[in-house]
């Protein structure tokens with residue numbers, strides 16, 4: 130046999146093995162092929178709808194809960210790989226969010242993780258905990274809660290707001306920086322700045338950016354409130 134024939138036979142054999150792999154064999158295939166690509170993203174969140182809304186604040190009205198959609202999103206992450214996560218958002222805003230994430234991926238704007246706040250890592254005393262999600266540099270949308278500092282419901286309570294890369298894009302009010310220990314440094318990739326393509330596309334779609342709130346900037350926050 131010539132060398133070429135040997136190579137062709139070896140390739141043919143490899144293909145046969147992949148095609149003949151049993152369902153359990155898919156894992157072997159995933160490990161040996163490149164993971165972290167658009168075709169084989171690293172999965173950061175794969176929750177069922179039931180899991181996503183588990184331990185939701187019982188005060189959340191049913192009509193609000195029923196408007197929420199769980200959206201699968203791909204993004205370029207801080208490790209230079211493509212990841213896939215899940216965002217919970219009002220059904221009317223799904224199209225906007227998909228547009229923003231498509232642009233963020235194209236621009237290679239790193240997004241650390243997109244995991245619903247109901248994930249066990251972000252629970253405290255059995256409830257969804259925004260502080261834990263923020264400290265984790267996580268990106269999330271719907272959460273039936275009041276605004277930071279309290280007093281009224283946040284747009285997150287309606288699924289009409291999203292926080293992105295929370296540790297890189299903190300909320301700042303005087304000496305208070307949330308999450309604690311965070312620092313706003315526009316030089317770090319994943320930080321949102323005025324004029325950044327991700328900020329621009331949100332504004333074009335009619336969203337407000339918390340980074341423009343000069344007295345207490347909330348760099349991570351975008352919202353599109355219902356028109357009164």
Ligand SMILES: [Zn+2]
Pocket residue numbers: 285290291292349350351
């Ligand atoms: Zn927010």
